[in-house]
Amino acid sequence: MQEIPIDSDYLAALRKGAPEAFEELYRKYYRMVEDMVLKYRGNAEDARDVFQEALFVFVKKLREPEFVLTSKASTFIYAIARNIYLKKAGRPSPEISVDQQQFVFEEQTDAVTEGLSHEEKDSLLNLVNEQLDNLEADCRSVLTYSFYQNLSHAQIAMLTGYTEAFVKVKKFRCLEYLRKLVKNNPKYINR
Amino acid sequence: MENNDYIERLHKYLNREMEGEERAIFESELANNEQLANDLTEEKKLLAGIHLAGDDALRKAIAAADKNLESQRFFHQAKVVSIDSAKTTKSFAMRKVMSIAAVAVVLIGLAYWGFFREKATLDTDQIFAANFKPETTLVKDILGGAGLLPADSMVQDSLKAALTLYDAGKYHEATIALDSFLVHHPTNDTAQFYLGMGHLNAERYARAVEVLEPITQNEASSFKLTAMWYLGLCYFKVDGGFAKAEEIFTALASNPESKDRQSAQGILQMIGH
Numbered sequence: 043m044q045e046i047p048i049d050s051d052y053l054a055a056l057r058k059g060a061p062e063a064f065e066e067l068y069r070k071y072y073r074m075v076e077d078m079v080l081k082y083r084g085n086a087e088d089a090r091d092v093f094q095e096a097l098f099v100f101v102k103k104l105r106e107p108e109f110v111l112t113s114k115a116s117t118f119i120y121a122i123a124r125n126i127y128l129k130k131a132g133r134p135s136p137e138i139s140v141d142q143q144q145f146v147f148e149e150q151t152d153a154v155t156e157g158l159s160h161e162e163k164d165s166l167l168n169l170v171n172e173q174l175d176n177l178e179a180d181c182r183s184v185l186t187y188s189f190y191q192n193l194s195h196a197q198i199a200m201l202t203g204y205t206e207a208f209v210k211v212k213k214f215r216c217l218e219y220l221r222k223l224v225k226n227n228p229k230y231i232n233r
Numbered sequence: 234m235e236n237n238d239y240i241e242r243l244h245k246y247l248n249r250e251m252e253g254e255e256r257a258i259f260e261s262e263l264a265n266n267e268q269l270a271n272d273l274t275e276e277k278k279l280l281a282g283i284h285l286a287g288d289d290a291l292r293k294a295i296a297a298a299d300k301n302l303e304s305q306r307f308f309h310q311a312k313v314v315s316i317d318s319a320k321t322t323k324s325f326a327m328r329k330v331m332s333i334a335a336v337a338v339v340l341i342g343l344a345y346w347g348f349f350r351e352k353a354t355l356d357t358d359q360i361f362a363a364n365f366k367p368e369t370t371l372v373k374d375i376l377g378g379a380g381l382l383p384a385d386s387m388v389q390d391s392l393k394a395a396l397t398l399y400d401a402g403k404y405h406e407a408t409i410a411l412d413s414f415l416v417h418h419p420t421n422d423t424a425q426f427y428l429g430m431g432h433l434n435a436e437r438y439a440r441a442v443e444v445l446e447p448i449t450q451n452e453a454s455s456f457k458l459t460a461m462w463y464l465g466l467c468y469f470k471v472d473g474g475f476a477k478a479e480e481i482f483t484a485l486a487s488n489p490e491s492k493d494r495q496s497a498q499g500i501l502q503m504i505g506h
Contacts, residue, residue, distance in 0.1 A: 059290065064298035068307065080439075090299065090308065097295050102288075153249045154280040163285055170282025171289065189280055190287030192248075214237045221279055 045114055046070050048104065054201055057105055057191060058183075067097055071116055075123040082127060092130070096123035105191050169230055173223040181216035188213045243276045306416055357469040357478075360503055364496060365466050367434050368459070372400050372427065381423045381455065392424060399427050404434040422448055426456040433463055438470040449481075461485055462493040465500075479506060 046052060046066055055063035075096060076089040084092075099122050103109055111118065155163065174182050180202065187198045188209075195206040195213075204212065224230050245251045246259050263270050302308065375381050376396055382389045395410035408431035411424050418424060429444035445467065448460040465481035468474030483506065485497035 059294045061294065061298055061301065064294055065302060068298055068302050072307075086308070094292075094295050094299060098288075098292060101291060101295070152281075152284045154247050154277055155284050158281060163281070166278060166282040167285040167289060170279070171286045174283075174286055185283060186287055186290070189244075189283045214240065217240070217279075220283075221275075224279060224282065225275070 044070070045116060048111055048115055053104065056101055057187070057193070057201060064097070064101075067100075067119075068093070071119050074116060074120055078120060078124055079127055082131065082133070084127060084131065088127065088130075092123050092127045095126050099126075107191075107193055107197060165229070169224060169227060170220075173220055173227065176223055177216065177220060181212070181219065184209065184213050185216050185220065189217070239272075240276065243273055244280065246273070247277055247280055306412055309412070357475060357504075360500055361466050361469045364500060365433075365463075367402075368427075368430050368463070369400065371459070372396055375423065376400060383418070383421065388418065392418075392421070395424065396427055399431055399434075402434075404431045407431040408435065422451060422454040422456055426454075426460055429460065430463065433467055436470075438467045441467045442471060442474070458485070458488065458491045458493070462491070462497070465497070475504075479504060482506075 052063060072089075072093055075093045076086065079085075079089040079092055096119055100115075100119050104111065158166070174185070177185070183202065184198060187193045187201060193201070195209045198204070198209045198213075199206045202209065242259070246256070251259055263273065376393060382392060391414055395407055395414055398404075398410055399407035408428055411428040411431060414424050415421065415428065425444060425448055429441045429448065432438075432441035432444060442464060445460045445464040448454050448456050449464055451457055454460070461481055462485060465478045465485065468478035468481065479501070482497040482500045485491045485493055486501055488494060491497065
């Protein structure tokens with residue numbers, strides 16, 4: 043299988059959410075996951091669900107600034123997908139060797155969302171999503187790069203073409219603007 | 234909260250990047266400073282909202298890629314539905330219940346299965362190997378202008394390009410090209426047939442079954458009988474397909490119009506029909 047070279051260009055495309063970067067992952071790795079799911083007696087619909095979930099974990103992991111992919115992308119995606127499928131199907135996972143431990147991901151939790159109930163998460167998601175839509179696209183991008191993808195100012199500067207100094211100014215300006223929009227929303231006050 | 238250093242400090246704590254003494258000092262302040270505690274709560278909500286929105290956007294981007302590929306028939310091409318798994322329920326929970334029932338069935342049939350499994354597997358693989366040859370004659374005729382191509386020259390060129398890949402033994406590339414062709418010409422049975430053949434040559438038997446099966450039901454298709462022959466062979470290679478293979482070769486063996494009639498009769502003899 044020809045692997046996707048996970049170089050800086052490809053990472054940049056993933057970080058920007060470029061559709062072709064995601065489709066490339068499907069084209070290269072979907073069949074491998076589908077074959078695995080079918081081998082475990084799942085069906086094609088299961089395979090699509092599992093692949094979407096595995097990509098979510100993979101891309102989120104890959105976008106972490108400190109993360110270094112030490113195996114092939116196919117190995118990584120396969121292992122994640124297998125764990126997800128076996129867990130969903132209620133089947134015992136095969137014994138995992140030490141070098142496979144890196145692929146075991148419990149449900150992804152971020153420090154800032156820990157402890158929130160599903161209702162609180164839904165409410166916050168709706169509120170912030172609504173207000174993010176009121177921001178300019180460049181503001182949304184900088185906030186996402188800074189506070190969701192946790193990229194450094196230098197990394198954001200490379201993605202946006204701004205200077206590092208401007209990124210720092212802009213991220214706080216955009217955050218302040220978002221904070222005001224959120225706090226002034228009646229849904230926030232009523233929470 | 235307009236002081237960036239103040240906000241950065243809150244973020245550092247919320248992102249668990251504060252350790253040891255620094256963390257202890259912060260938590261001590263937090264216990265005694267109501268404003269700080271309130272600001273921290275607000276900031277946590279804001280950052281949590283941004284994270285949730287980021288996760289949401291990522292899921293939507295993946296779902297959009299999935300949807301776009303579906304519109305390109307990517308999953309139709311990729312879908313490997315084994316004969317048995319197609320019958321399984323969509324629900325994981327239900328499948329679990331069914332698996333318990335399946336265990337009972339397996340136990341009952343274990344003695345028989347234990348005796349005959351190895352022989353049956355060996356035989357069908359051997360029969361397949363002895364009878365399968367990639368279809369190369371007809372495709373050369375088609376490419377040489379023997380008909381079965383669309384009248385429109387642009388459409389014809391597009392199909393010819395895909396069939397040339399097949400003829401060159403580039404089966405994977407051929408299936409991709411044929412799949413794209415079928416997006417715009419879904420009823421073209423020449424493309425359908427060679428898509429099935431491409432999958433078969435690429436050893437994607439379940440996919441080949443899925444594509445060839447409708448051609449064998451198409452009375453108007455000139456590929457019907459040839460597709461039946463290859464479909465029968467495919468069934469030897471998929472789980473639970475033996476009975477279907479036997480049924481197809483029985484039909485071919487009694488069909489005087491099939492050029493594979495004698496071969497089908499030979500296969501029936503080999504399987505002790």
